[in-house]
Amino acid sequence: MAGKNVVQVSDANFQQEVIQHNQPVLVDFWAEWCGPCRMLAPTIEELADEYAGRVKVGKLDTDSNRTTAMQYNISAIPTIILFKQGQIVKKFVGLTPKREFKAALDAAIG
Numbered sequence: 001m002a003g004k005n006v007v008q009v010s011d012a013n014f015q016q017e018v019i020q021h022n023q024p025v026l027v028d029f030w031a032e033w034c035g036p037c038r039m040l041a042p043t044i045e046e047l048a049d050e051y052a053g054r055v056k057v058g059k060l061d062t063d064s065n066r067t068t069a070m071q072y073n074i075s076a077i078p079t080i081i082l083f084k085q086g087q088i089v090k091k092f093v094g095l096t097p098k099r100e101f102k103a104a105l106d107a108a109i110g
Contacts, residue, residue, distance in 0.1 A: 005048035009058035011065045017058060019086040024108040025056045026101070029072070029079040031063045036095050037078045043098050044080070047105065054109055084108050 009017050009027055018025045028044045030037035048057035062069040062077055072081060072088075080092040082104050090104040 003045040003048055005052045005057060006045060007056060007058040009060040009065075009068075011067045014060070014065075014068045017056070018083050021056055021083075022085075023054065023056055024089070024105065025058060025083045026051075026105065027081050027083065028057075028059045029062050029069060029074045029081070030059055030077055031061060033063075034077050040078050040080075040095055043101070046098065047101055051105055051109075055105055082108060 007017055018027055026044075026047065028037075028040070030041075044057060044059065047055075051057065060068060062074055072079075076093050078092075078094065080096065080101070081088055082090040082092075089108055092100065092104075
């Protein structure tokens with residue numbers, strides 16, 4: 001489901017892939033059965049390709065990784081969280097236009 005620049009994030013690797021990563025990390029909290037999540041997937045992949053080398057983009061399946069989903073109070077999906085230096089910079093809930101993600105990513109990089 002994920003493109004070549006999208007990392008599969010899980011409960012097991014969340015600390016290493018997201019919290020300890022030195023670049024901003026955009027994490028898509030999603031589930032296979034979620035229609036809006038599937039609609040957003042191409043946008044997430046486009047962002048991963050456009051920001052490759054500057055931002056890590058990951059997807060976390062909330063059904064398989066409930067511990068992390070609960071830790072970040074994910075009550076609706078898709079929820080996309082932008083982390084920088086292990087801290088939440090911005091949280092998006094629901095279908096979000098690509099330009100809003102780009103504005104947040106550009107600010108986190110800048």
